[in-house]
Amino acid sequence: MTQSNLPEPVIVIEPRKSFSLVDFRELWEYRELLSFLAWRDLKVRYKQTVLGIFWAIIQPVFTMLVFSLFFGKLAQMPSDGIPYPVFTYSGLVPWTFFATSLTISANSLVNNPRLLTKVYFPRVLIPLASVLPCLVDFALAFSVLGLMMVGYGLLPTTNIIWLPFFLLMAVGTALGAGLWLAALNVQFRDVRYAVPFLIQFWLFCTPVAYPSSLLEEPWRILYGINPMVGVVDGFRWALLDTRHEFGWMIGLSIITMVILLLTGLAYFRKMERTFADIV
């Protein structure tokens, strides 16, 4: 940014009357800072832990074992014709990514008050950078899923090309909710305590331990209001040939995800001007 042949930027600082949702040009200018912040979070994440990066695998794998024992074995939960451990783990992988991303991004602003009060850059970089390292955890947990599928002799179908789309949906949902909560957290530290509860509640409403096919048809579509329903079902569809159709349900999930993301961004942008004064 400090090459002398660049035209001099003229910046006008005024009380903002209108605002744009995202200033893409500015974000692009700050892409290096985004990667530095993400890199910092990644580096620091498992410092001074014994198991280090293995935590990324331990959490979903142990949850899978517990779910398999209680829901799969004891409760005889149906699993769309897929071995229950693979069924639940394929939901836990995107779910764990979502839950960690949401927790970290919701606390990202209040955990970095100095960045808000002492230096300028687009504020949205902070929650954004906090979600990125979770993708590394996701990749690790996902590779275990690959091993499990090989172990059970399950081959993915060509639907697998849609997987990045569903991952993007998970990112969008986590970021949308994360932006809302991060901005609220600056003013109301209640958020810090509400998030674990919210995530637990959200897990019950998401078909991780049980299949969405348990719900009758008109209700199943409505169920798609929870965007994570679309993500988890989409993951199974893309990887495991669950052979059920989701049609409108996933459409609804996409719509709520987009609404969540846009309103989150709007609220964040509206509140960001006060962050430095309140945090």
Place this chain on the structure above:
Amino acid sequence: MNEPIIQVEGIDKKYRIAAAHTHYRTLRETLTSAAARGLNRFRNVLKGQAASTGSETFWALRDVSFSVHRGQVLGLIGQNGAGKSTLLKIIARITEPTAGRVTIRGRLSSMLEVGTGFHPELTGRENIFLNGAILGMTRAEIERKFDEIVAFSEIADFLETPVKHYSSGMYVRLAFAVAAHLEPQILLIDEVLAVGDVEFQRKCLRKMGSVAREGRTIIFVSHQMNAVRELCDECLLLDKGRIVRLGVTNDVIKEYLGRTATTTEWRPSHEERFSHPNFTPTRLQVVDTELDPIRREVQSGERFGVVLEGEVSRLSPNLSLGIAVYASGNELLFWSWHTDQAEGDWPRLREGPNRLVVWIPAHFLNEEIYRIHLIASIHPHEWILHPRQWTPQVYIKVTGRPGRVPHRAVSRPGFTAPVLDFDELPPLTE
């Protein structure tokens, strides 16, 4: 281009501050009002307003306008709470003005704190990159200046050590080194010189001086008038959010000191502290002849004292304590050491807390604002507190016309106005 590089027009900044808590008498009252407050807040959240129930407003800045030209080094002075930092934060885009407009024509970096974004778990090397990026440097730029930064910070041996194991001095040196190698056209600096040891402070000041001479535009906030004098051509004096004066540094500082002539006591604070095994200052205070603190002007005919307090953890037989007195234009009047007297009269220094008083005679100083520094050295080897660097300092305003004759109306030039003995001698007969 003759347009000002920074143009500030009619800036207002309003803050909401929570009003003092009302005390509720009964539990029911407490609960109902808490519920009402909660509901109100919830409504405000949705409307995107800050929680404002029971708060009052406070104007941190009021109608501030000025402009800065290319290559100018502007000092921003004023007492705590005058609005200096708020103004800097608005120009740095950290907080938004309530009204008004700032136009900036150039790339700007701000050093409002050293080490923003430093992470204790990361190594020195990693933090250089991280901090550099946060301050607005590109990776290529940081790589190019990396060796320079390391050399300046004097921590080459600890580059691969997590900064949580650094001493606070090392931490500050590294942080300042990164910031000092920024190359923006406009640099905002907020009170960062009051950190680190004396040697490093001097180095920082030199570095900033050289940055200023390279033609960069700088806005510099400081409480240290020495540093302001050294760096700035012009100064802006703020008081309670308004501009009081903008002009040549020495004049503005004089006005500022005139307003702050009541800072007759210094104690260590978060920004201003200093420690040394041979002598750590803990207080410097102007007192009257009864040893009661003076928080006012003194009369020229009044004898007053300056109390020096400090902690000695390793007593050196050569430890010398003293004061350096300056006039408001930064002219040195004199130094005085406790060892100036005959050795038998020296006050005894001991390990632990020490307390001395030095007396300024009546009818000695002129009508002026004087700055008194606490100075200390291990005579003659080493300075502990050198008057040209940061040392504890107090200000005292002396009023009243010089001389012992009442009602003499004429003021007099000169830094001192001693009443001397004039004796009549018999005329010499040839």
